[in-house]
Amino acid sequence: MVETWLRRLMWGRGVSAAGDGLWFTTWALYFTRVVGLPPVVVGVAMAVAGGAGLAAAVPLGALADRFDARHVAAATTGVRGLAVACYPFVDATWAFVLVTVVFVAPANGGNAARTALLAGLVVDDAARVDALARQRVAQHVGYAAGAGGGALVLGLDDPAAYHAAIAVNAAGFAVLVVVLLLAPRPRRLPRPSASPLRDRPYLAVVGTTAVLSLCWAMLSTGVPLWTSRTLPLSLSGVLVVVSSVGIALLQVPATRLAGTTPGAARTAAVSGAVLAAACLLLALSGSLGRHVGVAVVVVAGLLHLAGELGYVAASWQLSLSLMREEARGAYQGVAEAATATVQMVGPAFFTVGLTALGAGGWLLAAGVFLAAGAAVPGLVRRADRQVLTS
Template identity: 30%
Template sequence: MRSRTGDSPGAADTAPGARNGRGRAGRMLGWLPDSRAGRAFLLVAFVDAFGKGFFLAGSTLFYTQVVGLSASQVGLGLSAAALLGVFCAIPIGWLADRIGDSRTLILLQVWRGCGFLVYPFVTDFGTFLAVACLIGTVEQAVGPIIQSVAGTTAGERSLVRAMAVIAAVRNVGYTLSAVIATAVISLAGTHTYVSFVLANAAALFGSAALLTRLRTEARSPSSAGRSRPGLPLLVPLRDPRFLLLSLANGVLYLHVPILSVALPLWIVSRTDAPRGVVGIALAVNTILAVVLQVRLSKGGESATGAGRKQRAAGVALAVFSVLTAVTASMDARGAAALLLLAAVPLTLGELWQSAGGWGISYSLAPEAQRTYYLSVYQLGATVLTVAGPAVLSTLVVGTGAAGWFALAVVFLLVGLSVPFLARAPERGTDGDLASAD
C-alpha cells in the first residue's frame, strides 16, 4: 500500500526513482477495470479465448485428419452452422434481457462445452453437421452478450474502453494458446487435435463456472418492453438508420475474412511474395492489436465520436486495399515489404471499426433492452462474416487488382457515411429511436 508520506514534496524530491517506478506501474495497470466484477469478467474472457485459441489452431486438421471429412464437407457444415446462428442470435439476445446476461451466458457456455465434448466421437458427415449446427445455434449470440456484460461490469470506466480491454486480453489468450498448439502439433501426432477440442470444452466449462461467481448490478427493468411485448421486436428492425448503421459496421467488419481468407489467398495465388509473409502479417496484426486496442478506443464513447472512428476505419481499410492491389505487379521483395506495410492500416481499420461499433451500439441501445439491440446491430457484421469469404475470394481476389481498388472505394464511401448516420438517430425516453431532426 502506498505510504501517505510519499505524497509530500520532500519525500517526492528524495525518492524520484520510487516515484517514477510507481508511475510506470500505474500506467501498466491503469487499463485494468476499476471494479471487482470487471476484473473477474476479464478473467472469464481470457479463459474463454485461451481455450478457443487451441481449437482454432487445430480445428481444420481435426476435421480432416481425425474425423475424415473433405474440405468441401467442412465448409458446408460450418456454413450451415453459421447461418443457423444468424437466425438465433437475435431471439437469444431478447431472452438475455429477460432472464439476465450472466445467466444466459452461463447456459451458452455450457451448451457449447457439451457440443465440443461430443466432437471427438464424430465419425461421419451427418453427425458432424448435427454437432456443428448445435454449437452454431448459439455461437453468434455470445458476442453481443459479452458486450452487454462488459458494459454492466465497466464500473466508472467508459463502456467502449471496457470492451477494448476485453478485446486486448482475448487477443493475448488467442495468441498464447495458438503458439502452444503450434509447438505441440510439430512434436505430436493426430491424437493431439482431439486434446485441443477437449481443451476448448474445458475452457468453456471453466468460464461458465467463473461466471457463476460474477456479481453484477442489475440493469433497469424493461417495464416498457413487458407492457408492450411486440415493441422490442419491432423498434430497431423498423428503423432504417439503425439497420444502415448495422450494415455499414458489417462492411467495415470485412477486415476479419480479409485477414483470415482473402489476404492469404492473394499472397499465395496473385503475388510473388514468399508464403511466409502470411504468418508475419498475422503476427504484425496481433501485436499491433494488443498494443493499440485500448489507446485507439479513446474518443469513441459518444455516437458522434464513434462515427468518426468508423470513418477513420473506412479510410484505413481503403488504404490497405490500394496497397494490396499494387503488390500484384511487384517483384517478390517489393511485394513482401508492401504487404507487411499494408498490415498496419488493416489493423488500424480493425481497431477503429471495433471502437466505433461498440460506441454506436452502446449509445443507441436502451439499457433495459441492451442485449437485444446489440444483437440486432451485430447482425450486419455476422451476415457479412458468413458471406465474406465467398464474396472476397470471388469478386476481389478472383478479379485481381481491380477487385481491391473497387473494395477500397466501398470502404471509403461506407466510412464517410457513418458519421452522418450515427449523428441522426437518438433514443427517445421510451426506448424508441427517433430522428434528431
C-alpha cells in the first residue's frame, strides 16, 4: 500500500509542479501588466510573504507531529491552492499582499509536513531519500512542462490566458491534496518532549548544509549576470536546461552516494569543493576569449550540476537521520527554514558580489562553498554522537 501511494505522490508532485512552472513563468508579468501593480509593491509583498514562511515553517511542522501529518500536509496544500485561485479577484494592493502571504507562507511548513508524512510511512532512511529523489525528478519534469506552457501564455499576453494559467495551477494543488488525503495512516509516536530549536548539533548541521543551497541562486542569478557581460546571452539558459535534464536523469542514482550518515557528510564536503571549483572556473572565464570562455562556463555548469546533486542528496539524508523521530515534522520544519533563509539572501549575495568585486565575487562564493562543505563532517559526528546517546 505504501509503495502504491509513493508512486501516486510522485505523480501528484509532478502535476502540481507543472502548475507551479506555469505560474512562476508568468506571475511577474501578470501582476505588473494585468493587475497593474508597481514592481516595488510586488517585491515587497514577496519579501513579507517569505518572512512569514520562515516564521511558519517550524510551527506547521510541529502540527504534523501533534496531529495527523496527512491532514496538515493536505491543509497547507489546499490553502495555497485556494489562495492562488483568488488572484483573479485581487483589485487592491492590500488584497494582493494578503493573498500573497497566504499563498507563500505555508509553503515551507507544507514541505516539512509532507516529508514528515513520508518519514512516518517509510522507516529506512535510504528508502526515504530514494522516495524524495523520485519526487524531485517528477517535480523537475513537471516544472519543465509548465514552463513550456508559460511561454505560450506569455506569447498570447492576454488576461484570459493568464487566468487560465492560474486555474491550472490551482487544479494542480487540488490533485496533490487528493493524493495526500489518500495516504495510509502514518505510524503513531509519543508526543515530542523537546523542541528542535534546542537541538544545537542538529541546527548546526542543517544550517551549515543549507549554505550549499546557494548553488540555486548561483545558477539563476550569478551565472546570467556574469555571462551577459562578454558571452552569449543564451548560455545561461543552456546551463539551466542541462541542469534540469541532469537532475531528471541522475538525482536518484546520486542518492546512493549519501546512503548513510557518514556518507552524506562526505558527500556534502565533496559537493562544497566541486561547487567551489565551478566558481573558480567562472571567475576565470571572464578573462578568456569568447569560444574558450563558453567552453569553460559549460564545464563549470557540469560541475555545478554534480555539486547540486550531491548537496541535495546529502541534505535529505542528514536532515532525516539526525532528527528525533517523535518530532520529525518540527525537525523538517527547521531544515526547511534554514534552506529558505539562504534562498532569501542568495540572489543579493551574487548580485552584490559580482557587481562590486567582479571575478572576486566568484572567489568569495568559492570560499563560502568550500568552508561550508568542509565543516559538515565534523558537525555531523557531533550530532550523530548525540543521537546515539539520547
